[in-house]
Amino acid sequence: MQLKETFERVKTASRQLPLLSNEERNEILNAVAQAIEDNKDQLLEANSQDLARMERTNPLYDRLMLTPERLSAIASDMRNVATLPSPLGHVTKQKTLPNGLRLKRVSVPFGVIGMIYEARPNVTFDVFSLCFKSGNACVLKGGRDADASNRAGVALIHSVLQRYGVSPDVVALLPATHEATGEMLNAVGYIDLCIPRGGRKLIDYVRDTARVPVIETGAGVVNTYFDLDGDLEMGKAIVTNAKTRRVSVCNALDCLLIHQGRLGDLAELIAPLLSPTGGKPAVTIYADEEAYSAIANSSLFALHSSFIKHATAESFGTEFMDYKMAVKTVESLDEALAHIDRYGSGHSEAIITSNEAAARKFQQHVDAACVYWNAPTSFTDGAQFGLGAEIGISTQKLGPRGPMALEEITTYKWLIEGEGQTRP
Numbered sequence: 307m308q309l310k311e312t313f314e315r316v317k318t319a320s321r322q323l324p325l326l327s328n329e330e331r332n333e334i335l336n337a338v339a340q341a342i343e344d345n346k347d348q349l350l351e352a353n354s355q356d357l358a359r360m361e362r363t364n365p366l367y368d369r370l371m372l373t374p375e376r377l378s379a380i381a382s383d384m385r386n387v388a389t390l391p392s393p394l395g396h397v398t399k400q401k402t403l404p405n406g407l408r409l410k411r412v413s414v415p416f417g418v419i420g421m422i423y424e425a426r427p428n429v430t431f432d433v434f435s436l437c438f439k440s441g442n443a444c445v446l447k448g449g450r451d452a453d454a455s456n457r458a459g460v461a462l463i464h465s466v467l468q469r470y471g472v473s474p475d476v477v478a479l480l481p482a483t484h485e486a487t488g489e490m491l492n493a494v495g496y497i498d499l500c501i502p503r504g505g506r507k508l509i510d511y512v513r514d515t516a517r518v519p520v521i522e523t524g525a526g527v528v529n530t531y532f533d534l535d536g537d538l539e540m541g542k543a544i545v546t547n548a549k550t551r552r553v554s555v556c557n558a559l560d561c562l563l564i565h566q567g568r569l570g571d572l573a574e575l576i577a578p579l580l581s582p583t584g585g586k587p588a589v590t591i592y593a594d595e596e597a598y599s600a601i602a603n604s605s606l607f608a609l610h611s612s613f614i615k616h617a618t619a620e621s622f623g624t625e626f627m628d629y630k631m632a633v634k635t636v637e638s639l640d641e642a643l644a645h646i647d648r649y650g651s652g653h654s655e656a657i658i659t660s661n662e663a664a665a666r667k668f669q670q671h672v673d674a675a676c677v678y679w680n681a682p683t684s685f686t687d688g689a690q691f692g693l694g695a696e697i698g699i700s701t702q703k704l705g706p707r708g709p710m711a712l713e714e715i716t717t718y719k720w721l722i723e724g725e726g727q728t729r730p
Contacts, residue, residue: 308485316443317417317496319476323443326472328394331438331441335384335385335438336384336385342431346377348458352454355455356370356425357371366627369425370425380432383435390693393713394440396413407724411719414718415717418499419499419715420445420500422500423447427448430448430456430460435695436696436711437715444478446479447480447482447490448482464477498519499518501520502520505627509522522701526555527625527650527653528557528558528625529655532545532575532658533658535659536565537658537660540680544656546579547684548684549589551682551684554628556686557687558626559683560631560632561634561649564634564635566596566635569635570600573604580609587629589629590629591613594617622645643667652675654678654699656677656682657679687709693709
């Protein structure tokens with residue numbers, strides 16, 4: 307194992323972190339946040355090297371790009387994490403046995419968390435802030451697309467840690483190679499938990515290959531159902547926000563399900579996607595036959611026919627990560643639920659309706675980490691949920707589910723006190 311020495315150093319350094327007080331951890335997080343703002347030019351220069359290697363038309367370009375505003379937001383998120391209560395040392399269960407033994411279950415760090423992610427340099431800072439706050443060391447494995455950005459970010463973090471007398475080995479960035487990923491996934495005894503964050507191909511590879519424990523953050527194939535009793539103006543706002551706020555993120559809308567009885571409103575419902583504001587591209591619509599006919603019979607079609615396409619079987623169940631969206635006509639709520647059962651990824655799903663009974667049935671039936679009623683799926687985010695930053699969106703059911711933040715990256719141990727009792 308070529309990276310064994312790196313893993314050993316991180317494991318050794320991780321034992322220092324639980325000894326820091328919460329106040330010390332917060333002070334260091336605030337110092338890193340300030341360093342981000344003080345060194346924007348260097349971070350942006352490194353990011354420009356990565357951007358120069360990627361085509362602007364690549365859907366990942368927006369994820370890769372850092373701006374002064376995004377760096378300020380990253381620093382703000384880190385300061386926010388510093389204000390959150392410590393997840394460590396919480397007594398989650400306690401009892402005294404009949405023999406007098408006193409038991410406590412106390413929250414503690416995992417130890418070393420491995421993170422595999424693609425072209426998202428903000429993840430470098432998010433993962434560090436959450437891991438450091440929760441007393442975990444972290445091993446980062448970014449993709450080639452963001453390597454210069456990631457290395458600049460980790461170098462900045464290391465400089466602050468050294469200033470405060472904390473081993474920089476509590477954060478390690480591995481080479482951006484496939485071989486490094488393989489070594490990380492086999493680092494038994496060194497990495498306590500691995501979290502992949504990226505597309506379906508990456509997540510499947512990690513799940514199928516890892517010998518270390520994995521929390522699966524699934525790809526986001528996201529549906530929104532516009533019900534027979536949906537409010538049109540509300541629907542336009544929700545669909546537009548869910549689809550176009552940031553098309554490359556996992557909570558972006560991929561398929562609009564529309565009740566057959568509301569096809570007359572479909573053209574108006576999707577009009578903002580075809581005439582976007584703020585310089586965004588128009589969204590290409592892949593519509594089934596009924597939806598296509600409804601759009602073709604509207605004035606919208608004459609203006610935007612080049613963006614209206616016939617759906618194929620591949621249009622449904624696809625995470626587009628682009629200015630593309632499928633439209634599927636359904637005859638009932640039950641048909642919408644059946645579609646989500648078949649094509650959803652367990653990430654985020656939404657219903658737009660004024661019918662409470664329909665909404666409650668939808669929320670009860672849909673098997674996803676986050677299920678919305680009259681709100682866009684774009685809210686599936688740790689910061690939006692009040693968790694500070696997030697380390698990923700878990701779509702599995704064993705362990706954490708949904709946005710994972712501080713509490714989700716701690717485990718627990720039992721503390722037992724006695725007065726010399728022996729077991730019969």
